[in-house]
Amino acid sequence: MPVSQLPPPKFWGILEYKPQWSLTPLGWVILLSIITLIMIVIATSIQPFLRVSRPIQADVMVLEGWVNDAVIKGAVAEFKAKNYQLMITTGTPISRGQQFSSYKTLAELAAATAIAWGLDPQSVVAVPTPVVKIDRTAASAIAVKQWLSQSELGVKAINLYSYDVHTRRSWFIFQQVLEPEIKVGAIAHPSRDYDVKQWWKSSAGAKSVILETIGYCYARLIWRNQLEIDLKTEKT
Template structure:
């Protein structure tokens, strides 16, 4: 009985230690891993069209210090309100937003809408872009938001293959503090959802 209790205590301590290590790892390393910040040298940006206005506005400071010539916007059909406005998809809507911000005076803007799909919407956006991509352009930076960035980057890199280098720019979420994401329900939900989504993609998604 005493041996059983000692073994049980030892097992409990090991599990507690593993839990502590896991929590520390998640707090210190999970968000930076998911919010992949790895731009490459290129004059081309690809923006995911679902980004909110406040998040998209962050791009100004990055563009001020980088020599960008052209911007592509991607995305499928709008899920809400498409019959109230002139645009029916995120790609065209975001191109219009950029024009409103004066981007058309500085950059070549191209919208690439994706068809409606029930799953793998990011991958479908990547396929739509790949279909119109000029062969001579060998790189671009994908602009996404926070912890969704790694999954989006992976989907685009897989669709484009080794012939095109895909970098990534992770803009900061507005709904929570990225430095303390675990202290906010929205941050915790988003990071955990993206974590499980990434694991699922690696196990069951496209190779």
């Protein structure tokens, strides 16, 4: 349509008419097919992506203390099989039932559980995470870094042992805090709570994958090691 034939602007010049291209029925079919294909690819690949296992050569294993007993048992088996020299457990203060337990933090409880599963007490050390409202994984990583720097062990590499789809986010955060001084590998303990190939068919799988996807995106796009800066500021 020639410009001279276009309707004049209306509503005091706020609106104007412009001809435009739009999708045909065939175009909509192709677009929806592409979107569906992308969704299928994401659904089938996101769970293995989050449940990453990239172990490296290391003598030290760091175990996230919030995990359940089955995961700790798996960590102990991995520790013995690969001849690690030291296991570091992390974890925040226990939020309930402290008066009934001699363990005040998840780090201490995880260490005791690992010993109960057959680990030498001399090979385990609990490194509690300070009380924080957000970024608990980052606070754990910082606590481990500070402990290692004060230990004079000369550790150059660790493997982080975590649970299922939480592993990718924890691995990324530990890398940001510890590297390049200390290399970080990752080992994911598999989940038995849902079918990993069809995670969207169970509430446990859907909840885990969706929440950890959001958490990982937050860590990648928003979190920038700000917690370490805040802790350094508080100490000065």
